[in-house]
Amino acid sequence: MTSVLDRFLRYVQIDTQSDPNSPSFPSTSKQRNLSNLLAVELQELGISDAHVDEHGYVYATIPANSSKENVPVICFCSHVDTSPDVTGASVVPIVHENWDGSDIVLPDDHKQVLRIGELHDLDTQIGNDIVTASGGTLLGADNKAGVAEIMAAAEILMHNPDLKHGTIKILFTPDEEVGRGTEKVDLQKLGADFGYTVDGEAVGTLEDETFSADAVKITIHGISTHPGYAIGKLENALKIGAEILARLPKDSLSPETTEDKQGFIHPVQFEGIQEKVTLSFIVRDFNTPGLKEKEDFLKKIMEEVLEHYPHSTGDFEVHEQYRNMKEVLDQHPQVISNALTAMEKVGLSPIRQSIRGGTDGSRLSFMGLPCPNIFAGEHAFHSKLEWVSVQDMEKAVEVIVSLAQVWEENA
Structure with missing residues (x-):
């Protein structure tokens, strides 16, 4: 043996x-x-x-x-x-x-x-x-x-x-x-x-x-132009993406602040240039309806940030991972x-x-x-x-x- x-x-x-x-x-x-x-x-x-x-x-x-x-x-x-x-x-x-x-x-x-x-x-x-x-x-x-x-x-x-x-x-x-x-x-x-x-x-x-688990991808389409002549025109997708991340709660809803049956929103990747940025997240909750609540919360953050950038747009995609x-x-x-x-x-x-x-x-x-x-x-x-x-x-x-x-x- x-x-x-x-x-x-x-x-x-x-x-x-x-x-x-x-x-x-x-x-x-x-x-x-x-x-x-x-x-x-x-x-x-x-x-x-x-x-x-x-x-x-x-x-x-x-x-x-x-x-x-x-x-x-x-x-x-x-x-x-x-x-x-x-x-x-x-x-x-x-x-x-x-x-x-x-x-x-x-x-x-x-x-x-x-x-x-x-x-x-x-x-x-x-x-x-x-x-x-x-x-x-x-x-x-x-x-x-x-x-x-x-x-x-x-x-x-x-x-x-x-x-x-x-x-x-x-x-x-x-x-x-x-x-x-x-x-x-x-x-x-x-x-x-x-x-x-x-x-x-x-x-x-x-x-x-x-957990029940989803992946979320946010794609920000900004407005790019020459920085020397950008006044009133440039809407930097990198800064827009950073604002979205900055609005996530500091004391809740993250892996580092949750335990037991608490779920979270976790950014895992940020990449792009001033014209286009992609933010990737994983969303977790033990109750599947809780995923939708967290995704709605994240989408609302994106929409509120974009209100300050009238010519930029954002795509919000949800992909089921497991239940x-x-x-x-x-x-x-x-x-x-x-x-x-x-x-x-x-x-x-x-x-x-x-x-x-x-x-x-x-x-x-x-x-x-x-x-x-x-x-x-x-x-x-x-x-x-x-x-x-x-x-x-x-x-x-x-x-x-x-x-x-x-x-x-x-x-």
């Missing part, structure tokens, strides 16, 4: 960083390097249909070994790409065995230090084996921890016929980090009734609620109850919580595959301080195996 740690250490050294500016799919061809490896390893486990499709998705089926005919088909899903925020090239993973709670100074950049009190959940890990990168890159636990855990669970299920389960589907997706992870997934081909993404944080957490998966999951309570039972069976006290973000499960749920998110143990993701504990990864493997059995038992 290959340990989940051995798999994880091997996978994180494969650069799979996605690119939000790439028009191709997947956005970077190097993601296929890991996808191809996973398909080969699944085949070596005896999963004969494991393959990578033309879009870089890995599909595989663990055949049912239960005599029951009505066991729902469940899917476990993780993504192979890592965040564009920090490089994922030349990752050097370090295992800090039996960690004693002291500061972990990363050797390639001594300014990168893991300290209790500064990183969530780190204080619960004393005595465990902590895996970090070396300080110059992210680690890639988001989401290669989930990938390794699903692979380790697949090996256990394939090699232990006494563990009864229905048909299990495995799905590894590209480009989750750039919001395109489900763009070309074939759910008919997948053939699952219910799913679970393995892409969460602290051990024991089950996330069944996400709160709770709207779907509430219609299928067994998806949650079975996950809670599986966690309890392996000695955990489950924690249901919301994600201040989204997962592939958000889109999959609305595409017809109800799909909450279970923990993978990843922490401080999208940063050089990213870490995961070996014991948390091992517990995630136990939960996946237990969950396969719970669905069979309850059928």
Whole structure:
């Protein structure tokens, strides 16, 4: 048997960083390097249909070994790409065995230090084996921890016929980090009734609620003229765009001023010249109607600013990104109850919580595959301080195996 740690250490050294500016799919061809490896390893486990499709998705089926005919088909899903925020090239993973709670100074950049009190959940890990990168890159636990855990669970299920389960589907997706992870997934081909993404944080957490999310693009068309003869004529789109940003609240409605179930408006890009400027925003709210309220507020700011520039115009475009998966999951309570039972069976006290973000499960749920998110143990993701504990990864493997059995038992 290959340990989940051995798999994880091997996978994180494969650069799979996605690119939000790439028009191709997947956005970077190097993601296929890991996808191809996973398909080969699944085949070596005896999963004969494991393959990578033309879009870089890995599909595989663990055949049912239960005599029951009505066991729902469940899917476990993780993504192979890592965040564009920090490089994922030349990752050097370090295992800090039996960690004693002291500061972990990363050797390639001594300014990168893991300290209790500064990183969530780190204080619960004393005595465990902590895996970090070396300080110059992210680690890639988001989401290669989930990938390794699903692979380790697949090996256990394939090699232990006494563990009864229905048909299990495995799905590894590209480009989750750039919001395109489900763009070309074939759910008919997948053939699952219910799913679970393995892409969460602290051990024991089950996330069944996400933001609802939209993207907003404001395009300002100003009036350009020679600056030496601009009096009474020039309406600088750069200044108009800056005024729009300046009118956003300073003490509310932003990521840095909100928490829990509070939504926000977040500018993510500003580009252009004096004639034309584009402002890009992401808008988030746990209640879908709250998105419309925030978008109306932002549009009103644009219109009020433009009142002072009579010859300039503005375009306001809204693009749906994903919706709160709770709207779907509430219609299928067994998806949650079975996950809670599986966690309890392996000695955990489950924690249901919301994600201040989204997962592939958000889109999959609305595409017809109800799909909450279970923990993978990843922490401080999208940063050089990213870490995961070996014991948390091992517990995630136990939960996946237990969950396969719970669905069979309850059928």
